[in-house]
Amino acid sequence: MTSDSLELVFATHNLHKVKEVAAIIGSRFIIKSLSDLSFFEDIPETADTISGNALQKARFVFSRFHCNCFADDTGLIVEALDNRPGVYSARYAGENASYEDNVRKLLKELEGKTNRKAAFVTVIAVIIDGKEHLFEGRIEGEIIKETRGTGGFGYDPVFLPAGSELTFAEMEESLKNKMSHRAVALNKMLEYFAK
Numbered sequence: 426m427t428s429d430s431l432e433l434v435f436a437t438h439n440l441h442k443v444k445e446v447a448a449i450i451g452s453r454f455i456i457k458s459l460s461d462l463s464f465f466e467d468i469p470e471t472a473d474t475i476s477g478n479a480l481q482k483a484r485f486v487f488s489r490f491h492c493n494c495f496a497d498d499t500g501l502i503v504e505a506l507d508n509r510p511g512v513y514s515a516r517y518a519g520e521n522a523s524y525e526d527n528v529r530k531l532l533k534e535l536e537g538k539t540n541r542k543a544a545f546v547t548v549i550a551v552i553i554d555g556k557e558h559l560f561e562g563r564i565e566g567e568i569i570k571e572t573r574g575t576g577g578f579g580y581d582p583v584f585l586p587a588g589s590e591l592t593f594a595e596m597e598e599s600l601k602n603k604m605s606h607r608a609v610a611l612n613k614m615l616e617y618f619a620k
């Protein structure tokens with residue numbers, strides 16, 4: 426397979442993620458969004474694992490459009506919360522919770538806890554010519570006590586990657602894109618398809 430010009434539909438409605446992913450792998454793959462296909466319906470995401478959700482979203486788009494596509498699913502895993510919110514990270518504070526609601530709930534649950542260890546885990550499910558592939562990326566870090574920074578999205582303002590003085594929300598996008606859970610998974614995907 427020549428990966429240089431391969432067109433891939435990204436099974437997400439999150440334009441922030443489309444931009445982030447295109448910045449990481451856009452020179453090797455042509456990333457199309459669901460808006461490019463004029464598709465605005467919700468994509469089912471009902472599995473109880475991160476990889477299950479990534480596969481479910483990719484399979485959904487593949488079955489609808491029969492195109493090469495991929496989906497990602499991410500969870501924030503917090504040690505002191507028995508690895509919650511995990512697969513439920515988007516809906517941690519309730520079905521229609523905003524990023525701010527989720528961060529508020531997280532800080533509240535961690536109040537008084539000394540163990541602040543956390544990790545982001547991303548699984549990318551890719552379907553090319555009908556064949557499924559999974560790639561996982563993980564980054565370790567900790568949850569700080571109050572928000573810092575205005576960049577990124579989701580839990581970025583409270584996630585301090587191990588060895589960094591800046592939260593994901595304080596970093597230049599290009600720095601986050603070098604080290605993030607999503608970047609690690611995407612780079613594994615790039616490496617695989619470069620073979």
Ligand code: IMP
Binds near residue numbers: 514579
């Ligand atoms: P998703 O599966 O990629 O939609 O991610 C689920 C939830 O995890 C999102 O709603 C965000 O709250 C959070 N999340 C995913 N990726 C990131 C990230 O790069 N930074 C911070 N939060 C993230």
